[in-house]
Amino acid sequence: GQQLNQSPQSMFIQEGEDVSMNCTSSSIFNTWLWYKQDPGEGPVLLIALYKAGELTSNGRLTAQFGITRKDSFLNISASIPSDVGIYFCAGQLPAGYNNNNDMRFGAGTRLTVKP
Amino acid sequence: NAGVTQTPKFRVLKTGQSMTLLCAQDMNHEYMYWYRQDPGMGLRLIHYSVGEGTTAKGEVPDGYNVSRLKKQNFLLGLESAAPSQTSVYFCASSYSIQRRKSNQPQHFGDGTRLSIL
Numbered sequence: 001g002q003q004l005n006q007s008p009q010s011m012f013i014q015e016g017e018d019v020s021m022n023c024t025s026s027s028i029f030n031t032w033l034w035y036k037q038d039p040g041e042g043p044v045l046l047i048a049l050y051k052a053g054e055l056t057s058n059g060r061l062t063a064q065f066g067i068t069r070k071d072s073f074l075n076i077s078a079s080i081p082s083d084v085g086i087y088f089c090a091g092q093l094p095a096g097y098n099n100n101n102d103m104r105f106g107a108g109t110r111l112t113v114k115p
Numbered sequence: 116n117a118g119v120t121q122t123p124k125f126r127v128l129k130t131g132q133s134m135t136l137l138c139a140q141d142m143n144h145e146y147m148y149w150y151r152q153d154p155g156m157g158l159r160l161i162h163y164s165v166g167e168g169t170t171a172k173g174e175v176p177d178g179y180n181v182s183r184l185k186k187q188n189f190l191l192g193l194e195s196a197a198p199s200q201t202s203v204y205f206c207a208s209s210y211s212i213q214r215r216k217s218n219q220p221q222h223f224g225d226g227t228r229l230s231i232l
Contacts, residue, residue, distance in 0.1 A: 004157070031218040042119070042205050042223035043158070050217065088157060092218040101146050101209050101219055105157030 003027075006089050006106025013079055014114050021087060021109040022073040029091030032065050032072035033103070037086045046087075047074070079113050086110050117141050119224035121206050127230045128196045136191040136227050138206030145211035147189035148173070148221060149181060151202040158205060164189055165211065196231045203228050 006023045013019060023032070031050055035043035047058050049065035049072060056063055062075045072091075076083055089106040119140045128134060138147065146165050150158040150173075160173030164183040178200060180192045189208075193200060207221040 006157075033220055035223075040225070042207075042225045045220050045222065048220050090157075101212050101221070102160070102163075103221060105159075107155060107157045 004089055004091055004104050004106040006109060008109055009107070010110040010112070012112045012114065015079060015081060017079055019076040019079055019083070019111060020073060021089075022071060023089035023091070023106045024071040025091060025104075026070065027091075027104075028069045028094075029104075030069075030094040031092035032063070033090045033092070034061075034063050034072070034074045035088045035090060037088065037108075039085075043088055076111075079111075081113050081115055084111055084113050119206055119208055119222055121204075121224035121227050123227060124225070125228045127232065128193075129232050130196060130198060132196050133192070133194050134196065134229075135193075136204055136206075136229075138189045138191070138208075138224060139187055140189075140206075140208040140222075141187065142208060142222065143186070144208035144222075145186070146209045146219075146221075147183065148207040148209075149179070149189065149191045150205045150207065151175065151200075152205060152226070153202050161191065161204075198231045201229060201231045 004023050033048045034046045037043045047063040052069045054065040060077045086108045088108045090103045122137045148163040149161040159175050162181040164170045167186045170181045182190045204227045206224045209219040209221045
């Protein structure tokens with residue numbers, strides 16, 4: 001019921017290209033977050049979105065919270081080699097749902113950037 | 116600022132052995148979480164705690180126990196390790212919803228890679 005479908009599973013792109021990935025769900029989420037995970041490290045928060053329709057940028061990264069609250073996308077412009085890693089979307093259920101700040105994760109998008 | 120620190124970073128166990136993973140955070144966060152990460156899957160919540168002395172089950176709690184005796188520490192225990200528990204374990208923490216009146220991002224440690232033979 002509260003599963004996140006993240007696509008694509010993997011991407012192989014050339015340095016300088018733009019990247020787009022997205023997450024969809026059949027459930028409504030209150031907050032959408034995007035994390036990046038480098039090998040041997042934990043996920044690091046990239047962008048947090050709190051309002052339906054919100055469009056937020058962090059450098060070359062742009063993410064949007066879907067109007068229906070059931071989806072989100074992340075774009076990376078002008079990719080560079082250090083963008084390599086696994087990107088995870090995460091949705092947080094409404095604060096009153098069970099009050100544990102619960103998150104559901106997508107399965108991740110593995111990004112490879114060729115120099 | 117250390118953030119979320121997990122120890123150990125790597126461990127190999129034999130089936131049936133027990134061990135405890137330690138998570139420590141220095142951000143004064145009320146909430147703490149333990150996840151496991153398996154290939155091709157997102158992180159799955161094992162147990163969580165919304166405050167000192169309280170714990171609750173997550174999505175995949177079987178075979179694990181937790182304790183939160185101090186606000187800054189959250190321990191994950193495996194009483195009798197099984198090969199199915201081979202995974203990378205992540206601890207995370209966040210401010211409380213009540214304190215900030217909204218959902219709060221979770222901040223992660225660097226993980227503990229656990230192999231059960």
